[in-house]
Amino acid sequence: MLNIDLHELQQHATPLYVYDLNLLRQTLQTAKTEAGKYNYHVHYALKANANAPILAEMLQHGFGADCVSGNEVKAALENGFGSEDVVFAGVGKSDAEINYALEQDIFCFNCESKQELEVLNELAEKKGKTARIALRINPNVNANTHKYITTGLEENKFGINAWELESVLELLAQLKSIELIGIHFHIGSQITDLTVFKNLCTRVNEFQDWFAARNIRLQHINVGGGLGVDYYHPEQQPIPDFAAYFGLFHQFLELKPGQQVHFELGRALVAQCGTLVSRVLYIKKGLSTNFAILDAGMTELIRPALYQSYHKIENLTSREPEERYDVVGPICESSDCFGKAVQLPETSRGDFIAISTAGAYGEVMASNYNLREKAKALYL
Ligand code: LLP
Numbered sequence: 001m002l003n004i005d006l007h008e009l010q011q012h013a014t015p016l017y018v019y020d021l022n023l024l025r026q027t028l029q030t031a032k033t034e035a036g037k038y039n040y041h042v043h044y045a046l047k048a049n050a051n052a053p054i055l056a057e058m059l060q061h062g063f064g065a066d067c068v069s070g071n072e073v074k075a076a077l078e079n080g081f082g083s084e085d086v087v088f089a090g091v092g093k094s095d096a097e098i099n100y101a102l103e104q105d106i107f108c109f110n111c112e113s114k115q116e117l118e119v120l121n122e123l124a125e126k127k128g129k130t131a132r133i134a135l136r137i138n139p140n141v142n143a144n145t146h147k148y149i150t151t152g153l154e155e156n157k158f159g160i161n162a163w164e165l166e167s168v169l170e171l172l173a174q175l176k177s178i179e180l181i182g183i184h185f186h187i188g189s190q191i192t193d194l195t196v197f198k199n200l201c202t203r204v205n206e207f208q209d210w211f212a213a214r215n216i217r218l219q220h221i222n223v224g225g226g227l228g229v230d231y232y233h234p235e236q237q238p239i240p241d242f243a244a245y246f247g248l249f250h251q252f253l254e255l256k257p258g259q260q261v262h263f264e265l266g267r268a269l270v271a272q273c274g275t276l277v278s279r280v281l282y283i284k285k286g287l288s289t290n291f292a293i294l295d296a297g298m299t300e301l302i303r304p305a306l307y308q309s310y311h312k313i314e315n316l317t318s319r320e321p322e323e324r325y326d327v328v329g330p331i332c333e334s335s336d337c338f339g340k341a342v343q344l345p346e347t348s349r350g351d352f353i354a355i356s357t358a359g360a361y362g363e364v365m366a367s368n369y370n371l372r373e374k375a376k377a378l379y380l
Contacts, residue, residue: 006317009316019379020273024273030242037250044269048270051377067086069097070096088101090112108133109131112158112160118171136159139162144191149188182218185204200223218259221262225266229360266361267360271358274363275355276300292328299369316352327353
């Protein structure tokens with residue numbers, strides 16, 4: 001349950017993103033400690049939440065930045081990350097974005113196609129620079145997660161497929177303004193079955209042998225992010241099991257001497273610290289349940305509409321006996337629904353409703369559809 005006094009909440013307009021910075025700090029400290037046991041480097045995936053106070057905590061805990069657009073690179077640098085701690089991935093980096101990242105001398109471009117390598121080489125050459133790159137390889141490992149957040153299958157647009165690698169090496173031999181420093185993988189998001197990461201390790205080991213057989217030394221192995229969180233029991237499991245996660249890589253990843261392992265975690269670091277708070281606008285009779293119509297909608301949290309994802313919903317105000325409600329937003333779309341037949345205490349106009357686990361891919365995915373105002377954030 002959200003740790004906030006209702007009188008304090010009354011002072012604020014809703015919808016409102018509420019962030020528990022204490023929980024965030026505990027989460028980051030745990031991740032840092034567990035990754036530190038193996039000297040692993042964690043880059044925070046800014047795409048999960050790029051708010052300045054969140055980035056400040058990431059920086060304080062010594063994480064680098066994983067970016068997927070020029071503006072994310074800019075946000076990382078403006079918020080104090082050193083350019084040597086910034087990686088830049090994405091299948092569609094524009095020339096302007098590449099030029100900007102080259103000018104900033106970022107640590108590494110994670111490259112996803114042959115054509116991108118050629119363009120990066122050309123742009124780096126024009127600037128008289130050498131771009132450090134990792135090849136993002138598509139390992140064809142099934143992440144067992146929602147199909148919209150699966151990225152490591154050959155049918156997905158991400159990464160370079162194994163059957164293209166030989167020709168990529170031939171190309172790299174000709175590109176003089178690019179330096180290959182590592183390989184990169186990211187197979188999907190909200191992965192809760194850890195054996196998926198074990199399968200990834202097996203594939204990474206195979207790729208490592210493939211490169212070693214060709215006398216190519218790779219300093220950096222980046223295994224991406226993807227660790228899932230418990231959307232069903234946010235209170236019981238507010239901090240993901242980082243010990244099991246990093247321990248598994250330690251157990252199954254076979255490293256060559258001197259190699260550095262990198263991770264790109266987003267959701268696991270920030271999801272549980274954020275709650276979307278809303279007021280009930282209206283209660284309306286439905287066919288089998290009533291509708292609780294909130295002042296928050298898919299414009300503030302699109303995950304249920306986009307991925308049919310579950311978020312725990314609670315009434316912070318009412319203690320009355322329970323009833324069932326379809327909890328919906330005000331947007332003119334039938335998919336604007338946070339949950340069907342949700343058990344809640346009897347709910348009335350003006351009650352506060354908390355939607356949990358909204359810290360990752362909540363505020364960053366907000367839109368102003370229906371010309372809605374941007375909701376504010378409150379940091380506890
Ligand atoms: N690295 C790369 C290259 C990525 O594409 C992503 C996420 C991450 C790291 C971080 O993954 P995480 O640790 O957060 O799972 N909007 C969706 C999630 C999209 C994830 C996109 N890529 C959602 O709300 O579930």
